[in-house]
Amino acid sequence: MLFIASIITNLLVYGSLASPLTQHHAVHERRSTHPAGWTRRSEINNRAILPMRIALVQSNLERGHEWLMQVSHPGSEKYGQHWSAKEVAEAFAPSDETVTAVRDWLHSAGVSSGRIWQSQSRAWLHFNATAEDAGRLLQTKYHVWEHEDSGMSHVVCDEYSVPENIQKHIDFVYPSVHFDIPLIRRDDNTNNLASRDANGPRIGEPSSGWLYKTTQWIDKSDLSHELVDCDQQTTPACLRALYEIPINEEVAEGNSFGVAEFSPQAYIGMDLDIFFSNYSQRVVGERPIEKMISGAIVQQQNKSCQFNCESDLDLEYAMTLVYPQKVTLYQVGDVVRGASFNNFLDAFDASYCEGDDPVSDTIYPDPSPGGYKGFHTCGAYEPAKVVSISYAYNEHDLLPAYERRQCNEYLKFGLMGSSFLVSSGDYGVSGISNQCIDPANRAPGPNASYTDGTYGTFNPSFPASCPYITAVGGTQVIENTNVVEALAAGQQPEQTCARFAYSGGGFSNVFELPDYQAATVKQWFADHPPAYSSDRYNSSQQTRGYPDISANGANFAFAANAEWGLAYGTSASTPVLGSILTLINQQRLKAGKSSVGFVNPTAYAHPEVFNDVTLGSNKGCGVEGWEAVAGWDPATGLGTPNYPKMLELWMSLP
Ligand SMILES: *[C@@H]1O[C@H](CO)[C@@H](O)[C@H](O)[C@H]1NC(C)=O
Ligand SMILES: *[C@@H]1O[C@H](CO)[C@@H](O)[C@H](O)[C@H]1NC(C)=O
Ligand SMILES: *[C@@H]1O[C@H](CO)[C@@H](O)[C@H](O)[C@H]1NC(C)=O
Ligand SMILES: *[C@@H]1O[C@H](CO)[C@@H](O)[C@H](O)[C@H]1NC(C)=O
Numbered sequence: 001m002l003f004i005a006s007i008i009t010n011l012l013v014y015g016s017l018a019s020p021l022t023q024h025h026a027v028h029e030r031r032s033t034h035p036a037g038w039t040r041r042s043e044i045n046n047r048a049i050l051p052m053r054i055a056l057v058q059s060n061l062e063r064g065h066e067w068l069m070q071v072s073h074p075g076s077e078k079y080g081q082h083w084s085a086k087e088v089a090e091a092f093a094p095s096d097e098t099v100t101a102v103r104d105w106l107h108s109a110g111v112s113s114g115r116i117w118q119s120q121s122r123a124w125l126h127f128n129a130t131a132e133d134a135g136r137l138l139q140t141k142y143h144v145w146e147h148e149d150s151g152m153s154h155v156v157c158d159e160y161s162v163p164e165n166i167q168k169h170i171d172f173v174y175p176s177v178h179f180d181i182p183l184i185r186r187d188d189n190t191n192n193l194a195s196r197d198a199n200g201p202r203i204g205e206p207s208s209g210w211l212y213k214t215t216q217w218i219d220k221s222d223l224s225h226e227l228v229d230c231d232q233q234t235t236p237a238c239l240r241a242l243y244e245i246p247i248n249e250e251v252a253e254g255n256s257f258g259v260a261e262f263s264p265q266a267y268i269g270m271d272l273d274i275f276f277s278n279y280s281q282r283v284v285g286e287r288p289i290e291k292m293i294s295g296a297i298v299q300q301q302n303k304s305c306q307f308n309c310e311s312d313l314d315l316e317y318a319m320t321l322v323y324p325q326k327v328t329l330y331q332v333g334d335v336v337r338g339a340s341f342n343n344f345l346d347a348f349d350a351s352y353c354e355g356d357d358p359v360s361d362t363i364y365p366d367p368s369p370g371g372y373k374g375f376h377t378c379g380a381y382e383p384a385k386v387v388s389i390s391y392a393y394n395e396h397d398l399l400p401a402y403e404r405r406q407c408n409e410y411l412k413f414g415l416m417g418s419s420f421l422v423s424s425g426d427y428g429v430s431g432i433s434n435q436c437i438d439p440a441n442r443a444p445g446p447n448a449s450y451t452d453g454t455y456g457t458f459n460p461s462f463p464a465s466c467p468y469i470t471a472v473g474g475t476q477v478i479e480n481t482n483v484v485e486a487l488a489a490g491q492q493p494e495q496t497c498a499r500f501a502y503s504g505g506g507f508s509n510v511f512e513l514p515d516y517q518a519a520t521v522k523q524w525f526a527d528h529p530p531a532y533s534s535d536r537y538n539s540s541q542q543t544r545g546y547p548d549i550s551a552n553g554a555n556f557a558f559a560a561n562a563e564w565g566l567a568y569g570t571s572a573s574t575p576v577l578g579s580i581l582t583l584i585n586q587q588r589l590k591a592g593k594s595s596v597g598f599v600n601p602t603a604y605a606h607p608e609v610f611n612d613v614t615l616g617s618n619k620g621c622g623v624e625g626w627e628a629v630a631g632w633d634p635a636t637g638l639g640t641p642n643y644p645k646m647l648e649l650w651m652s653l654p
């Protein structure tokens with residue numbers, strides 16, 4: 001974090017850098033635009049000291065996939081032998097070759113080794129340099145930019161270069177083209193597009209549309225407690241019946257289940273108790289273990305469905321299904337700026353923390369009024385054994401490099417034995433708030449162009465499209481189906497969710513088809529040649545298909561703001577699958593085994609442990625979307641959980 005005040009009052013003079021180098025330089029990063037509200041003021045004082053930071057490329061990322069398969073594939077000898085955080089950090093730390101190459105370059109340019117400090121994660125080199133020397137080193141000029149409304153200033157350049165032969169060792173340099181001072185969010189969200197501020201979209205924002213799809217309020221007298229009503233109202237008892245989930249009675253040492261919520265989303269304790277007292281009496285008075293990340297508070301100032309429905313829904317179901325196992329709440333970000341997935345992941349990995357992107361992530365301290373003035377929560381926690389996330393972006397909102405970097409982080413948590421589950425989206429093949437990619441301008445990023453959802457290119461969800469995430473789709477009980485009778489007759493009572501919310505699914509435009517699902521997805525293409533072509537989706541048959549697994553996501557009876565409602569969407573499905581995996585982890589831990597970790601390789605190798613869903617489709621972008629068919633499909637994945645079969649399978653693994 002750079003504050004200009006602390007830079008220019010701190011004038012030191014270092015020996016000048018060596019004269020221009022003979023190596024050939026290449027532009028490493030260039031900025032084509034700047035955030036709204038910023039104006040270039042003056043060239044920076046030559047003698048101002050800039051705290052320079054160089055992000056070194058990680059090593060062995062190409063081996064990460066193979067390592068993850070070793071501990072996650074049921075056929076592997078090393079199944080379940082997860083790595084410690086330290087082993088993960090060491091395996092991916094920059095290589096000696098990288099560190100030496102960059103140090104040698106700096107040294108030859110006059111930065112003596114005594115001035116260079118390497119971060120503990122080995123991923124960063126820090127040194128102080130005068131603006132003049134830094135400009136010469138990177139063949140650029142720094143300017144002071146000022147923000148109109150807040151008066152804040154920042155040091156930025158338009159582009160910078162590094163020698164060609166060390167480009168491959170460097171991810172990026174700060175300060176440089178990035179505006180790493182956050183701007184105050186603007187309330188400009190009058191159209192139905194997903195919320196964006198001067199920077200990128202914010203996932204926890206009330207108007208953002210990336211939460212539970214909708215809520216219908218109902219009277220308490222209309223609450224059902226009968227399984228015959230499961231086609232009209234989903235309750236904990238319905239989920240237990242559908243997926244054969246037992247009522248839990250115990251806790252295994254070392255087990256944990258985390259639910260992530262992004263501020264200003266917040267749960268209300270009284271809502272939990274209203275729900276528990278009606279549907280799970282023994283849980284009344286229970287609260288989640290609260291782990292706060294980067295200035296988070298469970299805010300209680302703004303109370304309405306827009307602020308409380310998501311958190312209340314997630315916690316009411318997660319806590320009910322796993323009790324007496326405790327649920328951990330990861331509350332992320334301050335209430336002013338909110339936070340991104342990267343801000344969340346920072347809390348588990350200090351080396352990741354230092355690379356947050358000023359456009360798409362929140363940079364703390366937050367200078368806006370009421371903003372969090374502390375620093376990021378970096379590497380403070382170990383991730384829970386299962387982490388449930390009911391928030392998402394359009395894959396198209398973000399840049400591929402940013403998404404790949406984040407996806408690699410999920411890979412690392414899989415290596416450490418955590419299952420990361422993310423909702424697949426609620427708009428079928430459309431994106432958040434029904435946006436489809438504008439066929440006339442398919443460039444991704446914070447300025448992406450979208451249609452109103454009546455036409456256009458399918459809009460996949462991220463991080464569901466990351467192959468190291470378990471993407472959770474949505475189902476519903478088929479209307480007028482008596483669940484008790486259908487189950488007794490061995491019939492599938494569910495179909496693709498198509499009630500207010502449509503199960504998100506399709507194919508990534510960024511991530512390659514991972515080996516663990518390749519045979520399954522290729523078979524699906526062979527058996528069901530798509531009616532859509534490349535104007536609708538990446539038809540290469542070479543990209544990741546999702547969702548992986550589904551669970552009911554319709555008509556969830558829940559309490560919010562002291563009222564009763566029915567909630568819809570894959571937001572509801574995700575904590576249900578998370579609860580089931582947590583109960584399986586409980587049995588494995590009790591038997592002295594490891595957690596299930598990254599479940600996709602096992603799930604695709606054993607589709608028989610899921611209830612295949614073969615009805616309905618996930619419409620969007622003006623078409624019917626993908627149909628649920630026998631076997632995997634890009635509407636409901638492999639199907640819904642069958643707890644006894646899943647338990648038996650995972651207990652049979654080492
Ligand atoms: C992106 O959007 C911002 C904010 O609306 C605008 O200021 C900027 O010029 C746009 N950039 C491009 C490249 O269109
Ligand atoms: C750069 O200077 C600041 C202020 O004097 C100091 O706190 C910091 O440790 C220095 N960084 C390095 C890498 O020497
Ligand atoms: C159920 O919910 C209502 C609010 O709708 C609340 O007044 C009541 O105490 C709860 N508990 C029971 C056992 O009904
Ligand atoms: C949230 O609460 C604050 C403080 O009471 C208020 O200023 C703000 O307008 C509220 N925001 C919304 C969207 O209701």
Ligand SMILES: *[C@@H]1O[C@H](CO)[C@@H](O)[C@H](O)[C@H]1NC(C)=O
Binds near residue numbers: 538539
């Ligand atoms: C489809 O995805 C592949 C793999 O990421 C990529 O190489 C290709 O360019 C994409 N095709 C289109 C039309 O986007």
